[in-house]
Amino acid sequence: MNVQDYTELSQGIEELTVLAMERGLDFFTMHYEVCPADIIYTIGAYGMPTRFSHWSFGKVFSRMKMEYDFSLSKIYELVINSDPCYAFLLENNSLLQNKLIVAHVLGHSDFFKNNVYFSLTNRDMVQMMSLYANQIKEMEFAYGLDEVEHCLDAILAIQEHIDPWRVFHDGTRQGLKSKRNGTSPRNHHTVDGQELSGANVRSGKEHESQQAKEDTGEQYGYEEKDLLLFIAENSRKLKEWQKQLIYMLREEMYYFWPQIETKIMNEGWATYWHIRLMREIDLSEAELIEFSKANAKIIRPSQQGINPYFLGLKIFEALEQEYGEAFLFEARETYNDLSFLRNFLTKDLIAKSDMYLYGWRKQGYVITNKEWNEVKKKLLQQKVNGGFPYLVVLDGDYHGSGELLIKHKHEGMDLDRHYVEKTLPYVRSLWGKPVHLETVINGTAKRYTCQKSENIILN
């Protein structure tokens, strides 16, 4: 990128930024970073400019990079929910491509800033994750690469099992839920930021273990959705640094969770705005064609899935027609994908978008159903709990011998059995004692038990 390109890009960004503000977008101060493809893919794979090391990120990175090298795919946009908001532009993108990305990420930035589900995310997570990365690096020095990797493997296997709605119970993200019949809330340590120190974690420990017994006693007085927290606070096997590791990854999951929960809305909103803003700036004929091509690619429907850019855009467009622009801003503030689809995905939209259900038959994947309410039901089902199975801890002292009892709250979809068999040993390794998982297979209540590391019993 030479000086002239740079100046042009800068002018383009300025024009789009001013326009976006005039149109009512309310975004964080933007910081654009122009960087090579390699870096974009690194950040894309890790989800952050600096994050802890793990081979799974390397796997994603290598796939993304390979697809890029074979020009199978190109990341269109990479934007970080932070204040100021970081967006990354590919250095050998054309000026128009970069303008499109700028218009798009302004939409994201507005969404991050205003959507209620993001209201509790840590806007300093860029620094925080880099801090975690350093701490984890230190752990690797202190306890060995393999030790740390094993622990990360295990935590990552259950990383989605937090309680994203905890804040709606007690206004904080900290601490386990108290028993339903209302014993006093526990003295919880904080896992926020710098206070994540050993001394702090230990405080109130005795009180906690006392409480844990009460909490997890007989007849499952409660259900704990936050598997990570429950294990970190109650496992008798984990060392202090391993618990810290759980707290860090849990904090990262809290940061990523709203993005999981608002994928369709977030992309729909950003797409709605890039189209609108790009139409309002001056483009040459050649640029207009390039834009239309790129845009068509972005919103191209996907046969074997739902393109969130497309679906989100269509719903926002329909809402604008029906209720006017002001309502759009209200919707982007108060909904997440689940409520958004439930309220606004109409029969008409499903028909217009030619959506269907498909399944595996002898001949291959075959369209099986086009009933709009069935399609909608399925889509909603996939959005519950971010698309992850809903697990709760029932008992941390099962059999009176410290075993862990987890229940899968079955809502019509069975678990992948092979994956259960591979994942339970991870939970077992964190918990340090046998782990049980109650679920339903083909309509029958079943229980998996992981007695020893690899040994799974189903009955």
Added chain:
Amino acid sequence: MEPLFTISRDDWSLHRKGHLDQERHKQKVKEAIKKNLADIVSEESIIMSGGKDIIKVPIRSIKQFKFRFNDKDQEQVGQGSGDSSVGDIIDKAKKGQVDQAGEAPGEDYYETEINIDELAELIFADLHLPNLKPKQHNELTDKEVEFNDIRKKGIMSNIDKKRTIIESFKRQARGNVFTAQSSVPEINITPDDLRFKTWDMKEKPITNAIVLAMMDTSASMGTFEKYIARSFYFWMVRFLRSKYQQVEILFLAHDAEAKEVTEEQFFQKGESGGTKCSSVYRLANEIIDERYSPEFYNNYAFHFSDGDNWPSDNHLTIKYATELVGKCSMTGYGEINPRGSVSTLMEVVKEVKDPAFITCTIREKEDVYSALKTFFGTQLPQ
């Protein structure tokens, strides 16, 4: 007023994180390959690859397991381009794909590319040559060039580019000529920066190995049996090549009579006739006597058969086999026997009591790896 945005272009050249973790992932893939060597060693795509450098091997993928739904029996939501209807096939089943891929737990394979030498290294990591006797007449030597020094003078064809450029950078750094605009030094080479590789001549003893690949090609040897023998020889030759400068392989096929044949004939020769194993052992003895005196050569003789020998021939077989063992660094008999019964021949050859004579039974493809380990995994008494 605070600016609405900033743009920057940093120097990211030191940001290697993705690459580092990619390495770790590769390492894990390698470990996975190591765990699956038994499957991979007899993998057809490798044996039949005709010596390509990069090959594809199926490995159990390095997955990240988590609790997830079984979406194989679940319907999924998709989207057409406006004209879809119930019954349309959106993705055809692939040939031979009866059930959905990945249905059975054992099937989570994916292919990864690996350099064949890397793979060989993994396979041979625990293998070694048994019974390696120093040859008496190792005055046969060869001159070898060894680049082992760096000098400032030399001929241009031996220039060491990397060191030369480093010298250039060093000189520029000393002179502090990096300009503010470019943090990357220019490539600017003066005669003083030039570095050349130089060499010494070294005398190295020639080491030669001769492999006598013997195989029963009688009517009872089917495609499977031949494939097993082929896989075994494929890796064995590769292994020996890593230990010797020159490895020559001779193919001896036999039914009731033995013949020296080409590699192609060896593996494709039509099956016919009865079996006299003694014929091939006798031929092997003759060839060694005529051409490959054990004083100069490390001879390796391996025989593969299904064990279905003419009973009257067993006596002669032992005689010639015993002779052959004396002339070889190692002799092996591999019986390919999918049914798993003990053949008469196996009973018979077991009478050859010599630590350098090793037998092994192969029942299925995966046993090729264990056969390699049996033949080359045990250290024999010298």
